[in-house]
Amino acid sequence: xxxxxxxxxxxxxxxxxxxxxxxxxxxxxxxxxxxxxxxxxxxxxxxxxxxxxxxxxxxxxxxxxxxxxxxxxxxxxxxxxxxxxxxxxxxxxxxxxxxxxxxxxxxxxxxxxxxxxxxxxxxxxxxxxxxxxxxxxxxxxxxxx
Amino acid sequence: xxxxxxxxxxxxxxxxxxxxxxxxxxxxxxxxxxxxxxxxxxxxxxxxxxxxxxxxxxxxxxxxxxxxxxxxxxxxxxxxxxxxxxxxxxxxxxxxxxxxxxxxxxxxxxxxxxxxxxxxxxxxxxxxxxxxxxxxxxxxxxxxxxxxxxxxxxxxxxxxxxxxxxxxxxxxxxxxxxxxxxxxxxxxxxxxxxxxxxxxxxxxxxxxxxxxxxxxxxxxxxxxxxxxxxxxxxxxxxxxxxxxxxxxxxxxxxxxxxxxxxxxxxxxxxxxxxxxxxxxxxxxxxxxxxxxxxxxxxxxxxxxxxxxxxxxxxxxxxxxxxxxxxxxxxxxxxxxxxxxxxxxxxxxxxxxxxxxxxxxxxxxxxxxxxxxxxxxxxxxxxxxxxxxxxxxxxxxxxxxxxxxxxxxxxxxxxxxxxxxxxxxxxxxxxxxxxxxxxxxxxxxxxxxxxxxxxxxxxxxxxxxxxxxxxxxxxxxxxxxxxxxxxxxxxxxxxxxxxxxxxxxxxxxxxxxxxxxxxxxxxxxxxxxxxxxxxxxxxxxxxxxxxxxxxxxxxxxxxxxxxxxxxxxxxxxxxxxxxxxxxxxxxxxxxxxx
Numbered sequence: 001x002x003x004x005x006x007x008x009x010x011x012x013x014x015x016x017x018x019x020x021x022x023x024x025x026x027x028x029x030x031x032x033x034x035x036x037x038x039x040x041x042x043x044x045x046x047x048x049x050x051x052x053x054x055x056x057x058x059x060x061x062x063x064x065x066x067x068x069x070x071x072x073x074x075x076x077x078x079x080x081x082x083x084x085x086x087x088x089x090x091x092x093x094x095x096x097x098x099x100x101x102x103x104x105x106x107x108x109x110x111x112x113x114x115x116x117x118x119x120x121x122x123x124x125x126x127x128x129x130x131x132x133x134x135x136x137x138x139x140x141x142x143x144x145x
Numbered sequence: 146x147x148x149x150x151x152x153x154x155x156x157x158x159x160x161x162x163x164x165x166x167x168x169x170x171x172x173x174x175x176x177x178x179x180x181x182x183x184x185x186x187x188x189x190x191x192x193x194x195x196x197x198x199x200x201x202x203x204x205x206x207x208x209x210x211x212x213x214x215x216x217x218x219x220x221x222x223x224x225x226x227x228x229x230x231x232x233x234x235x236x237x238x239x240x241x242x243x244x245x246x247x248x249x250x251x252x253x254x255x256x257x258x259x260x261x262x263x264x265x266x267x268x269x270x271x272x273x274x275x276x277x278x279x280x281x282x283x284x285x286x287x288x289x290x291x292x293x294x295x296x297x298x299x300x301x302x303x304x305x306x307x308x309x310x311x312x313x314x315x316x317x318x319x320x321x322x323x324x325x326x327x328x329x330x331x332x333x334x335x336x337x338x339x340x341x342x343x344x345x346x347x348x349x350x351x352x353x354x355x356x357x358x359x360x361x362x363x364x365x366x367x368x369x370x371x372x373x374x375x376x377x378x379x380x381x382x383x384x385x386x387x388x389x390x391x392x393x394x395x396x397x398x399x400x401x402x403x404x405x406x407x408x409x410x411x412x413x414x415x416x417x418x419x420x421x422x423x424x425x426x427x428x429x430x431x432x433x434x435x436x437x438x439x440x441x442x443x444x445x446x447x448x449x450x451x452x453x454x455x456x457x458x459x460x461x462x463x464x465x466x467x468x469x470x471x472x473x474x475x476x477x478x479x480x481x482x483x484x485x486x487x488x489x490x491x492x493x494x495x496x497x498x499x500x501x502x503x504x505x506x507x508x509x510x511x512x513x514x515x516x517x518x519x520x521x522x523x524x525x526x527x528x529x530x531x532x533x534x535x536x537x538x539x540x541x542x543x544x545x546x547x548x549x550x551x552x553x554x555x556x557x558x559x560x561x562x563x564x565x566x567x568x569x570x571x572x573x574x575x576x577x578x579x580x581x582x583x584x585x586x587x588x589x590x591x592x593x594x595x596x597x598x599x600x601x602x603x604x605x606x607x608x609x610x611x612x613x614x615x616x617x618x619x620x621x622x623x624x625x626x627x628x629x630x631x632x633x634x635x636x637x638x639x640x641x642x643x644x645x646x647x648x649x650x651x652x653x654x655x656x657x658x659x660x661x662x663x664x665x666x667x668x669x670x671x672x673x674x675x676x677x678x679x680x681x682x683x684x685x686x687x688x689x690x691x692x693x694x695x696x697x698x699x700x701x702x703x704x705x706x707x708x709x710x711x712x713x714x715x716x717x718x719x720x721x722x723x724x725x726x727x728x729x730x731x732x733x734x735x736x737x738x
Contacts, residue, residue: 011727017611018591038727040720043655047699047715055721060728073591075611076698077675086703111611112593 008062008128010037013048015080018069018110025114033118034125037065044068046079050090053104057094057136063103063128067120070108080108102131149217164208164219165193173221175208176230176250178237178322179273183378184282186210189274191233192250195219196226205229227254235259241268244323264296269325276300276317276326284316285375300326312372349379349388354442363390403614403641406598407634408584410575410620413467413474420535421466421571427452428549429536429569432484439491449496449568457498457567461551462488463533464504468574476595478574479624482508485572486517489526501564502528503553511626529564531556536569575624588615597623608637613650616640655697655714661687663709670701670710 014020020041026033042048045068056064066087068080087106094104105124109117148157151171158167163186168175178190188207195208198218205226208219220226231254237247239261251257274291277300281287288311292301302308315328348368351361369376370390380388412433415423423429428451430438441447451457462485468478482504489500502521507528509518522528535552541563548565555562577596585592590610591599598621601609608616616637619630644650659670659679664687671679671688678694679701681687688710690701699712711717 009728011724040723040727042699042715042720043712044698044700047703047712049703049717049720051717052720052724056724056727059724061724069591072586073589075589076696076700077589079675079698079700082673082700082704111591112599115594 006129006133008036008125008131008133009060010063010065010124010128011056011061012037012039012065012067013042013045013052014039014109015045015068015075016041016043017075018073019045019067019107019117021111022067022109022113022117025111026117027114029114031114031118033121036125036128037121044074044076044079045083046074046076048083048086050086050093053090053094054097057097057099057103057134062131062134063105063124065105065107065120065124067107067109067117070110073110098136099134100131102127103134147213147215147217149213149215149219151219152221158213160213162213164195164197164206164211164213164217167213168195168208168219168221175221176253177209178246178250178271179275180209181275181278181320183381184275184278184320187274187278190237190271192230192237194226194229194233195221196223230254231256236261237271239263241271241323241325242266243269244271244325246322247271269323270300271323271325272298272300273322274300275320275322279316279320283320283376283378284312284314284369285373286310286312286314288312289317312369314369314372316369354440363388403616403644404588405616405618405634405637405641406584406588406590406610406621407618407637408578408581408621410624411578413478413573413576415466415571415573417473418466421463421533421569422536422538422549423571426536426538426549426569428457428567429571431571431573432481432488433573435488435570439488439495447495449492449498451568455567456496459499459501459548459564459566460492460496460568460570461501461503461533461536461549461564461566462570462572463536463551464502464572465532466571466573467576469505474574474576474595476624477508479508479510480626481572481574483511483514483517483626485570486521486526488570488572489521490517490524493521493524493526498567500526501551501566502526503533503551504528504530505532511628529553529555529557529562540565575620577621581621584621588612590615590617593623595623597621608633608640614641614644652692653697655712656692656695657690657697657699657702657710657712659688659690660709660711661685663707664688665707665709667706669704669706673700673704675700 014023020039023039045066048066053064066083068083069075071080074080084106087104091101091104095101107120109120146157147160148155149167150156151168152173154171156167156171158170165175165177165180175193175195177193179187180193186209188210191207193208194205196219197204197206197211199214199216234247234251234254235256238251238256239259241247242263243266272291277290280289288308289300289302291298293299302311318326318328349361349363351359365371377390380390412431415421415431421429423431437443438445438449439447449456464481464485467473468476468481485502489502492498492500507518509515531554533551533553537550539550540546540548545563545565548567549569551564551566551569553562553564581596584590585598588610589612593599598610598617600607600617600622601611608618610617618634618637619625622633625633666681666686666688668681668688671681675698676694676696678691679688680691682689697712699715702710702712708717
């Protein structure tokens with residue numbers, strides 16, 4: 001498949017208070033952005049279990065985004081700092097699985113940053129389009145068989 | 146108590162009172178120059194001299210520092226007393242011919258000129274010592290005193306040099322009865338309008354006439370007492386003994402059920418736009434300064450005057466200063482259009498000035514606002530559509546001499562214009578208050594892109610914040626006028642009251658729960674919980690979550706190594722199923738191998 005018509009499939013774990021609201025704002029503000037990100041709402045990025053990320057890649061995602069409140073703005077005080085630590089650690093583990101660290105991204109998007117959400121979506125999609133589909137050597141499982 | 150007669154009139158005063166005080170009580174006027182009720186008497190000017198008879202002995206006494214005695218007879222205007230007073234005033238007149246109080250006194254006593262030689266016809270100081278006493282007794286600085294003797298005697302700092310003891314309070318100038326001591330601001334800007342806005346003010350003052358609460362406060366940075374430990378004149382003047390210098394700012398902890406943030410706004414500082422010349426030209430003023438100027442209780446009594454005290458012939462009102470400007474604030478401050486129109490109306494009402502309104506768009510959105518705009522059109526206000534690029538005083542024609550030149554592109558005319566005006570009013574926009582960011586951090590309130598507090602939902606929860614029990618009211622949430630602020634504040638208050646009235650709080654059903662069977666008691670979650678909602682059950686050796694404290698962030702769930710912790714509605718298998726669901730798309734499967 002040529003990179004031009006490759007549409008990467010992205011999974012986004014967005015925290016309820018900042019990024020999910022920011023994504024909502026992007027929508028209500030009628031901002032157009034790449035439709036490749038599929039969103040899963042969690043109450044806090046601190047809820048994102050590393051196995052969710054692995055599961056997403058296994059299920060067919062070409063990239064995974066975790067997006068939460070800016071440092072210091074977490075609705076639950078410090079859940080986003082937990083997410084930051086897990087992201088660092090998990091990025092290394094992903095490399096060992098042959099998954100490029102560029103496929104796993106952490107972003108801070110506040111509730112007022114609809115525009116930033118738009119940019120993140122477009123940028124992530126473009127990067128993944130260039131990077132191409134994730135090839136797990138046919139080891140993909142889950143519902144995709 | 147002492148009984149005495151003053152000019153034949155019996156009077157009873159307390160022991161230790163002075164003859165001057167007794168005379169005042171008896172209704173006899175005695176002229177004074179060096180006397181001040183708040184300072185120790187000094188008897189320097191000697192114009193308060195009176196004739197006194199005590200135990201058959203008649204003598205002349207200075208009434209300000211002579212104590213009354215029982216049986217005293219006092220004549221304040223006897224021939225002998227008047228003669229002595231005349232002589233004293235004549236000598237004062239020779240010493241300080243330019244001192245107005247002495248001139249008046251001489252006139253009252255029938256003196257036209259002094260027989261004594263005049264040393265300096267411009268001299269004003271009568272050596273009354275009020276300044277010296279004020280500096281010592283009131284201020285406590287003792288920076289000035291008398292130096293030299295005889296005809297050379299004068300008030301001065303030690304060796305006539307700048308004194309380190311002087312705190313620059315200007316109390317000496319305030320107490321000086323003749324104007325021999327003056328004070329001025331030598332450095333820094335001092336223009337009439339700035340003074341008007343802040344008022345010729347004192348260290349203890351009521352901030353504004355509409356202040357709530359309506360009580361004075363002490364500006365400790367300006368108060369003499371906080372510099373030298375003395376003065377305390379305001380405490381002496383207060384009958385209720387309400388002035389307390391020892392009171393300090395204190396931090397109090399108050400337990401509350403809900404919080405309403407109503408931290409308001411600051412006005413945009415137009416110094417940030419140097420092209421408008423605010424701070425350089427005294428006749429460029431802000432809207433707040435104009436409000437002060439036009440206020441009937443203001444320093445001009447409501448007269449609209451320029452810095453030189455004259456009425457302006459032409460006035461320019463510049464809209465959107467700091468608002469709707471990519472360089473400063475892109476948002477509209479909402480209130481400026483209407484207050485600017487109000488200004489234009491007041492200017493028409495109070496002056497004969499031509500009024501120019503420089504606007505980008507007129508946003509007369511409220512009830513009756515559009516009608517008001519039409520009224521102004523009929524009143525003859527000249528509306529010029531365009532953003533003012535510059536205000537300067539560089540006259541190019543004779544007509545522009547001494548005026549402020551407003552340069553603007555008239556977008557309806559399609560031409561750049563120069564409008565000479567006498568007074569320019571900057572309709573400054575609104576921005577969040579100074580400690581806005583600190584408050585946002587303290588209460589964990591998100592801010593929208595315009596940096597004002599973000600409401601939970603613009604339509605469905607416009608007064609709520611993202612944190613339960615914290616509500617927003619007024620301009621901290623965004624620029625708004627008084628009707629909107631009152632409406633939002635009412636809504637915030639009733640939301641807060643509703644919580645109090647209900648007496649209980651609904652929790653989101655998304656709390657985390659620990660499965661006792663799976664928990665190994667590793668306590669990893671205990672340290673992770675930001676709300677200390679997790680504790681160990683020592684008997685069972687498992688962690689337990691307090692439902693009332695758990696906010697449902699799920700951090701412990703993601704961390705639990707044995708999968709014992711789960712979050713209601715966000716269980717692991719629920720989210721994993723969501724992930725699977727995202728990719729369960731037959732049509733897509735064909736496209737994407």
